[in-house]
Amino acid sequence: NIIATNDGGSANQTVVITPEAKITICHHEGGKPKATMEIPISDWAKHQAHGDSKGKCLDKPIAKINSPKNGHQSTNSTIAIKGKVTGAKGKQQVKLLLNGVAQSFNYTDGSISANIVLKQGQNIVKLTATGADGKSTDTITITYKPTKQSTGAAPPAKGGSPPKKG
Numbered sequence: 001n002i003i004a005t006n007d008g009g010s011a012n013q014t015v016v017i018t019p020e021a022k023i024t025i026c027h028h029e030g031g032k033p034k035a036t037m038e039i040p041i042s043d044w045a046k047h048q049a050h051g052d053s054k055g056k057c058l059d060k061p062i063a064k065i066n067s068p069k070n071g072h073q074s075t076n077s078t079i080a081i082k083g084k085v086t087g088a089k090g091k092q093q094v095k096l097l098l099n100g101v102a103q104s105f106n107y108t109d110g111s112i113s114a115n116i117v118l119k120q121g122q123n124i125v126k127l128t129a130t131g132a133d134g135k136s137t138d139t140i141t142i143t144y145k146p147t148k149q150s151t152g153a154a155p156p157a158k159g160g161s162p163p164k165k166g
Contacts, residue, residue: 026057058133061087063094065127070140074118075147081105083112083138085129097126118144 002013020040025047027035034057039047044054067082068074081096088094091107098116105114112127123144128137 023054024056026053026055028052059087059131060133061085061093061129061131061136063088063127063129063136063138065125065138065140068140068142072140072142074142074144077118077144077146078115079118079142079144081112081114081116081125081127083127085110085112085127085136087131087133087136088129089131093130095126095128097124097128099124118142120144120146 002015004011004013020042022038023041023044024036024038025044027037027047028051029035036056063083063085065081065083068079072079083096085094088110094105094107094112096103096105096112096114096116099119103114103116105112116125121144123142124139125142126137126139128135
């Protein structure tokens with residue numbers, strides 16, 4: 001209650017002070033990491049003007065194939081793939097494709113590993129992570145060139161004759 005008094009008497013008035021409503025924003029400041037914060041709604045215009053967005057900050061997912069490197073050449077048909085994803089909430093938001101076909105893989109705390117079987121020639125491996133703030137894909141090309149295989153028959157000895165029949 002506020003009581004005001006002057007020569008003419010006094011008056012009693014009840015005043016309720018209501019704090020200004022707040023909103024949650026994702027604050028972007030230069031090269032610093034994004035930060036979720038609450039601000040008075042009257043401050044929104046200046047935050048919006050420098051690129052902030054309403055709501056909590058979301059992490060843009062990142063997918064990265066660490067091994068093998070792009071352009072790798074292999075003489076083995078089976079190759080180990082290792083990678084890392086961030087910003088995806090679990091294995092169900094991660095895909096590993098070989099030439100457009102989904103591959104099985106191990107997933108632990110954002111690390112992925114798989115052994116895949118290559119086709120002869122060029123192979124395209126894609127690792128994709130999907131999260132609340134979008135999608136990220138890393139793509140590499142692996143070329144599989146098998147070594148020349150023996151026919152299984154031993155060649156004749158130099159200077160000798162082929163084995164006799166019978």
